[in-house]
Amino acid sequence: MYYEEIQNSVANGKKGKTLELVQKSLNGGASGLDIINQGLIPGINIVGDKFESGECFVPDMLLASYVVKDAMKLASKGLTEGPSTKKAxxxxxxxxxxxxxxxxxxxxxxxxxxxxxxxxxxxxxxxxxxxxxxxxxxxxxxxxxxxxxxxxxxxxxxxxxxxxxxxxxxxxxxxxxxxxxxxxxxxxxxxxxxxxxxxxxxxxxxxx
Missing domain, CATH: 3.40.50.280 (Cobalamin-binding domain)
Known part of the structure; x- marks a missing residue:
């Protein structure tokens, strides 16, 4: 369901590509929750790891964060009633x-x-x-x-x-x-x- 591609797209700050992949996943039957937990959040974690190791910088983190925020709005359309996606x-x-x-x-x-x-x-x-x-x-x-x-x-x-x-x-x-x-x-x-x-x-x- 394009989860790995979503992760890589987020990590590279590609907003258009990320939104396209999220929509394809939704069209293919993926739930919004799975897209968030298996695609978007792991993607932002990749950026965090790279920042910690010095492979990317503050602008890269900000860009990836904006990409994920917009992608989450799209993915949330695929959420059904159930447990909250928020951890704490x-x-x-x-x-x-x-x-x-x-x-x-x-x-x-x-x-x-x-x-x-x-x-x-x-x-x-x-x-x-x-x-x-x-x-x-x-x-x-x-x-x-x-x-x-x-x-x-x-x-x-x-x-x-x-x-x-x-x-x-x-x-x-x-x-x-x-x-x-x-x-x-x-x-x-x-x-x-x-x-x-x-x-x-x-x-x-x-x-x-």
Whole structure:
């Protein structure tokens, strides 16, 4: 059902070809869920692996993500009633005082096309807003971003607020951004640090 061809087309950033192959698969009787799980998601994983090994770069990841997003819209027409295709939920946001969102947006895009439900709170998110979102959406994961050193301390504030609210124990916290590191993650009690979007997606999958 063209699954391998879809993977390769996604990995090469070929939007037109990917959409053509998805439509052919649908016409041939493939379900939208199978196209997503056996074609599109493995394709974006190929790009993530290449990014990690230095074989491709940020523009390549962005291009592949846009290709998969459009292809998923087409594939979703072949979905029937049944279990959700989303693996788990993550609340995502850039901490208070920080207005940078490029890295966060890339994480959101990669996680979305990798099958996660993403609740993006945006930028300059205060601790009480993180707490409110965790209460409301009951996510599996929380992702926080900080690009500048003056705002990275807000991550600790958020984690402390979650503890005070009794919401930390069953929640995995992952942080990222230019200002933070693996050592800082351990220092503030986060569960993981990710250097880039592909690694964030991989870490969340390992936690499932």
């Amino acid at each position: 939920t993550i609340v995502l946001g850039t901490v208070k005082g920080d207005l940078h969102d490029i890295g966060k947006n890339m994480v959101e895009m990669i996680l979305d096309v990798s099958g996660f439900r993403v609740i993006d709170l945006g930028v300059d998110v205060h601790e009480e807003d993180f707490v409110k979102a965790i209460r409301e959406y009951k996510p599996n994961f929380l992702g926080m971003s900080s690009l500048i050193t003056t705002t990275m301390v807000e991550m600790q504030v958020v984690i402390d607020a979650l503890k005070s609210a009794g919401l930390r124990e069953d929640l995995k916290v992952i942080i990222g951004g230019a200002a933070v590191s693996e050592g800082f993650a351990a220092q503030i009690g986060a569960d993981a640090y990710s250097r880039h979007a592909a690694l964030a997606a991989r870490q969340l999958k390992q936690w499932l």
